Amino acid sequence: MSILANTSIKNRLTLIIITISAISVLLTVISIVAYSYYNIKQEMIIDLDLNAKAIGERNSAAISLGTDTMGFDDTYSQQAAKSLRFFKTNKSILKVCLYNAYKDEFAKYIADNVSDKACPKVGVYSVAAFTSKTLNLEREINYAGDNIGYIYIQTDKYKLDNFIAKTLTTAAIVMLVALIASYFLALYLQRSISNPILGIVRTADKVGAERDYSLRATQIYDDKQTHNNELAKLIKSFNKMLSEIESREGEMVHKNVQLEEAKNMAEKANEAKTQFLANISHELRTPLNSIIGFSDIICTEMLGPIENDKYSEYAHNINDSGVHLLEIINDILDISKAESGKLELRIGKVVLSKALDECLNIIERRAFDNNIKVTHNLPDNLPIIFVDRVRFKQIVLNILSNAVKFTEPEGEVILDVEHLEKDNQIRIDITDTGIGMSEDDIDKAFQSFVQIDGGLNRRHEGTGLGLPLTKQLVKLHKGRINVDSTPNKGTTVSVYLPVRSDELVNE
């Protein structure tokens, strides 16, 4: 069947019809030839048997007389032999042998062209027997119930051989004519099946090439006629499918246009939002820097002592609030830049252990104030990594800050770092024994301006920008972040960063 794999349906159908026709004709011819062959053999045997019987009867008196006068008078065997010479005119008779009742040879005729001039012994051919070249038959000669003698007769197989030759020639001609006729008939008949299918194939090819779903396969039957065959149904279904696709494509194009418009609008809105946030941040930072700067001068009593402690306390509050507000504005600015793709990294060599130490120094003070224990596990052989130093520290500090923020006093924050040499990555795990989060809360924690619940919001101040910004920064470093948390037990945030990303280094 693999031979037919790339053959067209037209040729397949033609081949199938021809094959079936050929097999049918062949089987018919074989049956007829076999039947005729059997019949002609039987006919030859019957003919020869009748001949033998007639010859035997014709010579029965001579044999009988010859048998009884044996030894005294051989006239009768000579007469019998003389009568057998009649077969000289019959070229197909090769041997005729007459035997008396005692199975002794009585008379014979052997054709001149037969080299073996001997008669076989009686009983060698008990029935008619074909050899490669002859038909041999032996029978008794009886007269009125008495066994007078025996006759053996041998003929050539010319009739049979001639029949085989003629039959095979005829069969070959019949086969050839039948094959030619079936070929042309197959060519004509296969159209009723192949043409509709080929029409569908051509239409499908054209639709595929031109993306034109308005095309239709040609219906092979007159529309006025009602045809309920499979091919008519197939064409109808195919055309219906094309109509369906055409209709859906129209709808899809329309929806795509709408989606494109909506997307453009959303992008414009987002850009406007980003621009707005950047502008606002910039506008806010300018006066905020003045507030922080002047409040810092007051706090440090740069221009002289403050006599009333309340003023000093208020000045500290103004300064702290200003710094906090500046951090928020910076975060908003960063996340806006990150979302709009305008945040650029300054990749350089960073000694990982040193950068982490700096982060720990910053966070440990805050943790100490909240009575939270900070421990770390920094291996000695930590590699130098290629990251934006400031943004890297921002990532680590954000996560550490969150850990400290959401951990109750007497809790613990653990920093664990490992170099995954196989993947050439570093893994930074920050684990706390804090309030933890549910699965749903983890998803929310990565969304901008979202804090998990009102309760938390009130207890833990923050804008909800920490984790989203951290995620953006990790992403920019071609890394990934993973949060594993259990409510009331704690959270582990894992950051995976490449030691060296060629993509980042080459930018």
Next chain:
Amino acid sequence: MFRLNKHICSIFMAIFMLFVISADITIAGKTSKEKYLKAAYINNLLRFTQWPDGYLNGDVNLCITGANPFGRAMQAIVERNKANGDIKLIENIRPGAVGQCDVIYISMFEQNDVPQLLIEAKAKKCLTISDEPNFIASGGMVEFSEIRGKLSYIVNVKKLSEAGLSVNPLLLENAGKVIR
């Protein structure tokens, strides 16, 4: 002289005796062959002769006038021939006893009885055979006779037909002469 003549006489006598003995041996051989051939012909005549339907019932009675001249040759051949049933050999048939015969062989030594025997045989549809030289002329059916130096048989088909008998033409083909 008398002695010499006596010796010559003895020699002639011996030669004469030798001639007589050899002639006797030749005649005896010829007689044996004739007997055998006649028995064979009788056997084949029996085999190839057809009696009217229902005429023969069971055995065929083969009658011989006088003693059986064929000896064991006839007996051996007859035993093989079953075409018309078992053959029963009846010897020493005399005129007046032909009624029991289906075939009668009339020896040349009973030539005086031939006319009477033929009359009785015709009435009985009996096949008549003889080695008497004028048997056919006398109205017999089959006569053994030497034709061209060979013992053969002459068949009078007309007489056979008159008696309602027929002989297979194949046997007639081998006859020395056929009279129709």
